Amino acid sequence: MHLLHHLLPLLLTSVLYTAAGPTPAASQCRCLYGEPCWPSQSTFSALSDQLSQPILHPVPPESACYPPSSPSGNCSALLSSFDNGDWRADQPGAMQLPNFQTYTLPNGTIEACYMNVSLGVPCEQGSVPPIGVDARTVEDVRAAVVFARQNNLRLVVKNTGHDYLGRSTGRGAFMLWTHHLKNMTFDQEFVPDGAPSSAEKVSNAVTLGSGVAWHEAYDFVQERGRFILGGISVGGTVGAAGGWIMGAGHSAFAPTFGLGVDNVLQFTIVLASGQHIAANAYQNTDLFWALRGGGGGTYGVVTSVTYRTHPVFSxxxxxxxxxxxxxxxxxxxxxxxxxxxxxxxxxxxxxxxxxxxxxxxxxxxxxxxxxxxxxxxxxxxxxxxxxxxxxxxxxxxxxxxSFIEWYAATYSQGPPQVGxxxxxxxxxxxxxxxxxxxxxxxxxxxxxxxxxxxxxxxxxxxxxxxxxxxxxxxxxxxxxxxxxxxxxxxxxxxxxxxxxxxxxxxxxxxxxxxxxxxxxxxxxxxxxxxxxDFKKSFFGDHYTKLKDIKFKYDPASLFVVPLGVGSDEWDSDLRCPV
Ligand SMILES: Cc1cc2nc3c(=O)[nH]c(=O)nc-3n(C[C@H](O)[C@H](O)[C@H](O)COP(=O)(O)OP(=O)(O)OC[C@H]3O[C@@H](n4cnc5c(N)ncnc54)[C@H](O)[C@@H]3O)c2cc1C
Missing domain, CATH: 3.40.462.20 (Vanillyl-alcohol Oxidase; Chain A, domain 3)
Incomplete structure (x- = not known):
């Protein structure tokens, strides 16, 4: 157990009250960690009883090196792996780009936990959500979503933490970590849920759990003699079924195979209501439209994505x-x-x-x-x-x-892109x-x-x-x-x-x-x-329709991310409606 865990309740409580002022009515604002409205230990115990894993207490990974005189965790692992995308993805409290772990107060003070302990700055939780759920099953996802909704928490969905907008962190929030939803299945003939019997079957489709990383998907699909279009980065650590796909998903091979969104056959998703549904060309078609480009963390928690695959090539x-x-x-x-x-x-x-x-x-x-x-x-x-x-x-x-030979030669290693x-x-x-x-x-x-x-x-x-x-x-x-x-x-x-x-x-x-x-x-x-102007720059003419669909599936705006659809109705911390 990191020392920070013991200190955090005190640190955060004082910070939240001084920085954020009095607690507004719970009906309006999200309840953040450290506020009186925060669920009690027994409420969390009741949640824990429904989960397959213990409740998570994410901390910035750098906290392992604090206090410098007697490091509380495996500091040498951090020092050797801080710029390894897989290692960072394995840490619930790590973002790939550590600036998104920090929090800047209105007066410009930065709360952070720096790897360089010689800076002499105390290690603080910053924007890393202090508590969360390590989801391994759809039931875990449902329990976490319902818990966040019932307790009016700010819910943050985190997969690999590659996000450039800070959409997978949130100060004082409750984290739903999808990293271990690693199921992969290959269907020689795939039929989307709800398709009529006359519908054409799609050959060689792959269904990826939302915690699968691209390098895992590439190996799985290659072993079955096929190619899948995905993200290209050192180590292939970007998520294959999370933010990448919901934002568009590009690749150097897109000029031949289209964007990621052009290759999706189906999403399965847990909605704010706790319902687990499929969205595809036959059912929940408006949601299917929205999930192919409307942005991560906005419509629900995707639990799997089914993709077309393609013949291998030189x-x-x-x-x-x-x-x-x-x-x-x-x-x-x-x-x-x-x-x-x-x-x-x-x-x-x-x-x-x-x-x-x-x-x-x-x-x-x-x-x-x-x-x-x-x-x-x-x-x-x-x-x-x-x-x-x-x-x-x-x-x-x-x-x-083959693609996999090229990928191994050019992207299995390389100059660090993260850390x-x-x-x-x-x-x-x-x-x-x-x-x-x-x-x-x-x-x-x-x-x-x-x-x-x-x-x-x-x-x-x-x-x-x-x-x-x-x-x-x-x-x-x-x-x-x-x-x-x-x-x-x-x-x-x-x-x-x-x-x-x-x-x-x-x-x-x-x-x-x-x-x-x-x-x-x-x-x-x-x-x-x-x-x-994020509406114009990220969504263009599709913004209004995206927002209408959001409110149909998430009427209470449980899923809000910075610069995402519907975020214009919240303050800059996504804490209170404006
Ligand atoms: C080194 C690097 C290389 C990159 N390479 C590429 C590239 O080749 N092509 C490209 O298009 N982009 C690339 N990106 C950008 C990448 O698409 C985004 O960072 C994307 O947000 C990553 O999604 P994630 O799920 O891996 O990360 P996360 O940060 O965990 O999640 C990103 C967003 O998606 C949401 N989200 C994640 N999982 C779910 C889920 N299951 N349900 C609902 N919401 C979810 C989160 O809430 C968050 O809003 C790269 C980024 C980096 C840092």
Missing amino acids: LSMAVLTANFSSMDIAQSVITKFIKSQPAWSDKGWGGYSSINSSSFQLQYVAPNVSTADMNATLSPFVDFVSNATQGASQIAYQNFS YPILGANRLLSRALAAENPAQVAEKLLSLNGGVLGTLSVAGGAVSEVDPSSMSVFPAWRTAVAELYNTVTWPEGSPNSVIQEQVQALERNTEILNEITPDSASYMNEGSPYEK
Whole structure:
């Protein structure tokens, strides 16, 4: 037991009262940990009797290193694994990006538990929910949901904790941890619940429990001789059936197979009422529409997602690096790169690039392409870059016999993507803008100042072939060819003033991109918690319909997340209605 567990009730009680003022009427505001309305020990015991696992007491994983003179937990495990996504996903109190474990008081004081104990800052719970349920069965999920509703708690659904908006943490909240819902089943013939007997069966579908991570799904599906479209990150630790899919779900293979949402056959979900239902093309079709893009943590607790799979394929990868000796060279190469996006995505090429005024890298992949096809598509660009940079560029091509071989070679390990503070922001790049005004896009990208910048070429091609109104995912995805992203970071333990400088850099860069993307369309799953108009930027024209569906299935707004559908009716802490 961590020392922090013993200290927390005292710490939190004092903080909640001083920072939040008197407790408003329970009927209006959520009840937070430490308030008199918080359920008693015996109420929690009654919940515990219904669960398959002991009640959880999540703590920031860094608390293992406190007090520094006599660490209360396995501090060396933290120090060796803090940037390992699987390790962080195994800790109920860890977010992948530790800045989302912290809480900033209105006066700018940051409550956190830093890994660097030499900062001399006491370890505090921050935004990590202090209590929760380790759900292993649908019954566990139902018990937790009903408990949260009956006790008017702020419910936080957490899977892997990769979220960029802080949607899987909440100060003083009650956590429902889906990490151990690891069931996977493969159906050679899948029939959605409620389908009429005449309905066509779908071959080779896979059903993933909502705690399954992408690397687990990839191995499971590959063993059955199939491919599944999923997230691409170091270690494959993003959740396969949680926030990724409910936000859109992109991949370098999306130009060939569509977005994640284009591959879903069915969700099963526990609603605020405790009911466990299926949503698919035959029943609860409005909810099915909403769950394919309406955002995680908003409609209920998804317990499983059923996906189409695809035949396995061989694939080709191109990796290009270039150095720019002048801004003119950078401008000409990035212009050509942006202009190439529509044609490349139509031919199934997708991938990632990083851009700055002195260098450029890209990694692109495409399934089932011959060497001749690859040369026809990419060589004109590669030759252009070589000429423009006067030879200061390199290209490497590689073939792989399968997706899983490529994934193991390129993403099983790599530079850490998690374990340090990050904020991101992005704008979707439309096909029209890339085709008609690539020079302007290049100019804006090269004028951004601060942070890491790049493109995610994860749209176009098959993504553009789907009717934008057929599901809730932001319609701008259907006319996009890429996501333009920007991230910032800062040293752990930085004061709020330093963090705010980075936030301002991110916002300035976003304003520059807004000049060429007036719809300000953004991918919510890699968006900024500081997005100015989240309804417009994350949901567009679908917002009103999404909200209507939310209130149909969650009339008391049990499921509210920052910048999510319905969050406009709550204060910034999602504690009290406004
Ligand atoms: C290193 C890294 C790599 C990434 N790579 C990609 C990528 O390749 N493609 C891409 O599209 N995105 C990518 N993302 C973004 C990713 O899609 C989001 O972070 C997403 O929110 C992660 O979902 P999760 O369930 O894993 O995480 P969590 O943080 O646990 O959950 C995210 C949101 O979903 C909700 N949620 C989770 N599970 C459920 C459930 N069962 N029922 C209801 N709500 C639920 C949570 O409440 C929260 O609102 C990446 C992010 C990171 C940090």
